[in-house]
Amino acid sequence: MSLNQSFSRRFFLKTTSFTAALAFIPKGVRSIYEEVKRFIVPSKDVIPLMVSINKKEYSIKADTRTTLLDLLREDLQLTGTKKGCDHGQCGACTVHIDGERALSCLTLAAMIPGKEITTIEGLSEGDKLHPMQEAFLECDGFQCGYCTPGQIMSAVSCVKEGHTGSVAEIKEFMSGNLCRCGAYNGIVESIQKVAK
């Protein structure tokens, strides 16, 4: 980490693997591929967007295909929001759109101008963690931690919506967030703690 802040592991892996892959393709094949691609693949459409993430405004250009999840992670380097299934089945990418929990993988970036997005990075105030983040730490609401940002964003909404009447109710209203480690008991405990 301290090696070089501007030269991330992500960048290194991407660049080296791409260069290595290119070296194996003969030049002739590559040029034919480029020609064919031009006919088959329609050109991408890039549009300007003004988006508001964690109370900060960003002016950014993005491919129309960009999901909110990819915009956060790839363009704004807000990598706290995780990509799990990318198909709306696991909840790892849960963020708040205008204060309501939603899946960023099934939201087009082009559809969020005018909306306020809150991600896990926007939950704490400076160094002061959100009560739900504190509760997850205290109750062991996670193991590997990959689903945790989505779990916490969803848990905050679960409390706000008032679905904490019983363990069964919490489980039902957290069913959109999967945890492969099975830290569910700790997650339910965390929510009960904050709901009190």
Added chain:
Amino acid sequence: MRPFTFNKAESVTKALSGKREAAQYIAGGTNLLDLMKKHIAQPESLVDVTTALSNKIESDKNGIRIGAMVRNSALTVDKNILDDFPLIAKAILTGASPQIRNMASTGGNILQRTRCPYFYDVTAPCNKRNPGSGCSAIKGDNRMSAIIGYSDQCVAVHPSDMCVALAALDASVEIIDKDQKKKSILFKDFHRLPGDTPHLDNNLPDGALIQSIEIPQNAFAKNCAYLKIRDRDSYAFALVSVAAALELSGGKIRAARLASGGVAHKPWRWYEAEDFLKGKEATLANFEEAAEIAVKGIKPLSSNGYKVSMLRGAIVTALEECVN
């Protein structure tokens, strides 16, 4: 995803005039984006209708009108829905996850595509995705498939829970076509059976928009239930579901509604069973006989025979829940 152009329509008029043939409307996006990522839907452009369509729930003495852009979660907390049409809220709460219900629109819920695994598998033949290619489910994995109303072309089921409740309550779909003509389609006529055209899910004309759903006033609020049986307790599509509603008067059934999800290409109404219940006492014996009438003559596929007895039990249980 294939590249596409993106436009936001500020009004219904602009949405209708801005939609070219290879374009698709987008609202909640929870189904369409998934299909686009899997290259099942490949629109050349998207028309965002989230601002153009109404997100209001309006009620009067005749019934309730739900704007096409009302989010599914909004319906589960609306006072008028909970007081007069609780079956809608009950059905919606059994479907999807809180996140998806926050995103999904009423219009989009009705238009969602089937979850048949072969429809999603672009390497497998599927008449719904690729007309004429064949149906993989008929002789393949069909434990989730239809048991009634299917054809030799397609055995897919409609995945919505909300639609089952809407079918039971005799809702209508208010649409506006591309020539700006408004039309009302009864819910029972909105979705299609697969027949020889399984690629068509419903009778919404090309380029038309759903503007709202209307549900006529009824007396079912006190005695209704939605029962959904699925592989896991939450966040799964129905194997079989039953929407049941009774209008009772001194222990006698004045009117009954029964509809099911997970059994057909469209939300399925059990009219004969409804007729049987009318005028009868609300007893377990009558509920059992109604269930028997519903499942009579059903011919399941190779791997979903279990659905018949499951359905029979679900109908009885849902009717019992109505009166308990």
